[in-house]
Amino acid sequence: MKQDTTPYKPIDVGDGAAIPHRSDAGLFTAWRIAFFGALAVSLYLVLSKPDPYLAIFKFVPDGILVTFKVTIGSILLAIVIGLIAGLGRISTNRFINGAASLYVEVIRGIPLLVQIFYIYYALGRFVKIPDIYSAIIAMAVCYGAYMGEVFRAGIQSIPKGQMEAALSLGMSRSQAMRQVILPQAFKVVLPPIGNEFIALLKDSSLVSIIAVADLLRRGREYASETFSYFETYTVIGLIYLILTLFFSKLISMMEERLNDGR
Amino acid sequence: MADNCPMIEVSGVSKFFGSFQALDDVSFNVADGEKVVIIGPSGSGKSTILRSINRLETIDRGRIVVHGMDVSNPKTDISKVREEVGMVFQSFNLFPHKTVLENLTLAQTVVRKRSQKEAEEIAMELLHKVNISEKANAYPAKLSGGQQQRVAIARSLAMNPKAILFDEPTSALDPEMIGEVLDVMKNLAREGMTMVVVTHEMGFAREVGDRVIFMDHGKIVEEGTPEHFFTNPTHERAQLFLNQIL
Numbered sequence: 001m002k003q004d005t006t007p008y009k010p011i012d013v014g015d016g017a018a019i020p021h022r023s024d025a026g027l028f029t030a031w032r033i034a035f036f037g038a039l040a041v042s043l044y045l046v047l048s049k050p051d052p053y054l055a056i057f058k059f060v061p062d063g064i065l066v067t068f069k070v071t072i073g074s075i076l077l078a079i080v081i082g083l084i085a086g087l088g089r090i091s092t093n094r095f096i097n098g099a100a101s102l103y104v105e106v107i108r109g110i111p112l113l114v115q116i117f118y119i120y121y122a123l124g125r126f127v128k129i130p131d132i133y134s135a136i137i138a139m140a141v142c143y144g145a146y147m148g149e150v151f152r153a154g155i156q157s158i159p160k161g162q163m164e165a166a167l168s169l170g171m172s173r174s175q176a177m178r179q180v181i182l183p184q185a186f187k188v189v190l191p192p193i194g195n196e197f198i199a200l201l202k203d204s205s206l207v208s209i210i211a212v213a214d215l216l217r218r219g220r221e222y223a224s225e226t227f228s229y230f231e232t233y234t235v236i237g238l239i240y241l242i243l244t245l246f247f248s249k250l251i252s253m254m255e256e257r258l259n260d261g262r
Numbered sequence: 263m264a265d266n267c268p269m270i271e272v273s274g275v276s277k278f279f280g281s282f283q284a285l286d287d288v289s290f291n292v293a294d295g296e297k298v299v300i301i302g303p304s305g306s307g308k309s310t311i312l313r314s315i316n317r318l319e320t321i322d323r324g325r326i327v328v329h330g331m332d333v334s335n336p337k338t339d340i341s342k343v344r345e346e347v348g349m350v351f352q353s354f355n356l357f358p359h360k361t362v363l364e365n366l367t368l369a370q371t372v373v374r375k376r377s378q379k380e381a382e383e384i385a386m387e388l389l390h391k392v393n394i395s396e397k398a399n400a401y402p403a404k405l406s407g408g409q410q411q412r413v414a415i416a417r418s419l420a421m422n423p424k425a426i427l428f429d430e431p432t433s434a435l436d437p438e439m440i441g442e443v444l445d446v447m448k449n450l451a452r453e454g455m456t457m458v459v460v461t462h463e464m465g466f467a468r469e470v471g472d473r474v475i476f477m478d479h480g481k482i483v484e485e486g487t488p489e490h491f492f493t494n495p496t497h498e499r500a501q502l503f504l505n506q507i508l
Binding site: 183 | 353372
């Protein structure tokens with residue numbers, strides 16, 4: 001007999017980065033139209049007007065690479081910070097809990113763009129580090145707060161009986177957390193982390209403000225040299241669209257595989 | 263048995279959930295090897311007192327001593343108590359991300375510091391004992407409720423506990439699976455395991471219990487041998503309860 005009572009409560013932590021599901025026919029169709037449409041438009045522009053468009057497409061790839069570096073570096077660091085913040089938020093120790101809650105509330109209350117400026121200039125007063133690290137730290141500190149809430153929700157979605165069973169076997173609270181709760185929570189938080197990844201990919205364009213040569217920054221450089229603002233930002237928009245749609249599809253496929261696995 | 267030093271000693275225990283009094287001056291002892299069955303209507307505090315014994319619930323007044331360790335003293339390392347006192351839950355609470363075998367070996371290696379090999383040998387032996395060794399490498403989700411509960415009992419046995427607490431172990435099971443779980447528990451009883459069982463299975467209470475404790479509104483209303491309790495309960499509330507369920 002197969003029990004369909006999965007012990008996981010679905011958690012709902014979103015920020016507008018929609019990941020299409022096969023069951024959501026509307027969004028799924030929209031995904032296809034948007035993704036293949038964006039590819040087709042790009043191809044059409046390059047072939048029909050290679051003068052600015054091909055040149056733009058040739059100019060920006062190293063910016064895409066920087067965007068990837070910032071996004072991946074930030075998400076990894078944000079996961080570490082988020083895990084610590086999430087554990088802090090459920091801690092029974094009042095000081096740790098207070099500190100983690102304060103971090104989450106303060107960070108969530110300040111716009112990311114302001115944080116990027118702030119960390120860039122604040123860090124710059126004390127240490128000289130490459131701009132890209134400053135950008136990654138700013139993004140990670142910000143997203144760590146959101147990620148902390150994702151982890152908190154994920155851990156709290158694991159039924160209480162799991163912790164009780166582990167404790168009853170003589171495990172300490174931290175052993176139970178590591179061996180029993182977190183491995184289950186990671187599965188639950190994977191979809192929302194995917195969401196955060198997409199959101200972070202888009203928000204990484206903000207770091208162009210502090211001299212990091214990401215995709216948007218490269219576009220600005222090209223546009224200001226050639227004055228073809230409209231064409232350049234058309235291409236930049238298309239590239240971001242293709243990237244986010246591609247990754248959201250990839251993430252939804254990973255989710256499906258994960259769900260099939262159990 | 264050594265009645266002068268009971269395995270579990272509960273004296274004057276009271277507990278409040280807010281203004282609701284869940285336990286009201288509850289006292290009883292469980293001797294080494296004794297099987298005590300706690301019954302009563304829902305909300306009578308029977309699960310709460312059971313969960314207090316390994317401090318899954320903290321108590322507000324009174325004292326609980328398990329195998330010489332004072333559970334009610336916050337300074338007591340509760341892990342040491344829990345290593346010696348197993349617990350079986352109504353909802354099984356197997357670890358869904360681990361196989362049946364891993365469910366049995368986890369605490370052995372992490373808490374008892376046994377080698378993986380030794381832990382697996384003990385685990386397989388116990389899975390044989392509860393008659394489910396063929397599912398060793400399956401995940402709990404693939405098992406029926408009765409199978410899951412038998413694995414949960416084996417998991418608790420793997421720690422070589424001195425006593426096991428059963429919290430309504432058959433209440434979440436389909437009727438046709440209750441028997442297989444009760445059989446495992448009866449075997450355990452025959453081998454001399456100290457057991458405290460909260461249950462609605464009156465047949466089990468009668469057959470296996472050395473003593474029956476009947477609780478209502480957080481108090482022990484009646485206590486005695488199953489013979490006495492089921493044939494001639496003195497308290498009116500107990501009579502009423504028996505009339506309703508028998």
